[in-house]
Amino acid sequence: MTDQISPTEPAKPAKPTKGQRTRARVLDAAAELFSGSGFHAVSLRDIAARAGMTHAGLLHHFPGKEALLIEVLGRRDREDAHVIFRLDPDTEPRDFLAQLVGIAHRNMNTPGLVGLHAKxxxxxxxxxxxxxxxxxxxYRLLRDRLxxxxxxxxxxxxxxxxxDPALTAQMLLAQMDGLQTQWLLEPDAVDMRAAMVAFFARLGLDFSDVPAFPNLHSGAPPEPPHHP
Structure with missing residues (x-):
């Protein structure tokens, strides 16, 4: 029989094991190098050196560079999915869309990950x-849900x-990607969050009070907003 967790008493996050801490260090190093030089220009030995470990030690945790790249890309998606993908866009469309503003705000504090996705x-x-x-x-999943x-x-x-819902979804994704590129080039001149708020305002949605989406590595899992 498994233990039941009360919804009013959330379980405390388990302390990461040594292996989990090592994997996180490798992922951080890989994200930094991939975002700066791209996939092909970076070797596993480069990543191992940046993470402060041996090439053999890295291979103990990741079978190859391709698997490591997909893990790096998927890590932030899994964090965001904690809120975004538990919201049903059919029944909670305002809450679902509002989270995108919070993510744009959060991304303005994570240039390395924004650069990684862009490159x-x-x-x-x-x-x-x-x-x-x-x-x-x-993109197929995001277009469908949007x-x-x-x-x-x-x-x-x-x-x-x-x-047109489908075209509007495509336009929003194009804006998000384009804003990221502009912001990477000239961060002081581009406010991704403000541009997202303005986009939704044209659809009659006021998301000006949506807070930044937190980094789950350093904070408690966020709760989705509830708009009347």
Missing amino acids: ISAEAADPEHPAHRYFVER TRAFAALAARTDPPGDY
């Missing part, structure tokens, strides 16, 4: 790139929202 997603346009399938599936959220919102307004 590797561009490289991954090549079908032979190891991250090609990852990004294809990621389309459902915008369709649900349009159906609830009177008169119904005058926009």
